[in-house]
């Protein structure tokens with residue numbers, strides 16, 4: 001489809017911006033400790049990162065998943081990528097506390113200061129998996 005036709009469709013309200021390939025504006029968190037709730041379809045995912053410090057320092061990652069206000073039991077893993085550099089991405093698998101919807105993990109995964117792309121992979125029990133992505137600005 002030609003750009004002009006797309007623009008016309010968009011102007012007419014026939015297509016939402018997302019339908020024409022516009023990137024949703026990324027959520028950016030940090031620097032400093034993070035406490036942010038992100039929406040993913042019917043889910044709400046509350047993310048805590050503390051102290052959110054760069055280098056060979058342990059950070060604690062806490063993810064609480066709910067649906068309609070109720071805790072969702074889920075297996076959660078996190079992928080950490082620094083897109084500005086040729087660095088291998090790092091992974092962290094969180095441990096879940098039964099019945100709470102809360103998963104937690106500690107890792108030295110923010111190995112240097114800068115902008116990290118963080119993707120939470122959430123696998124609710126008995127439901128399809130989904131991802132939640134955001135950018136974390138990490139300082140020393």
Ligand SMILES: [Cu+2]
Pocket residue numbers: 082085087112114
């Ligand atoms: Cu780097």
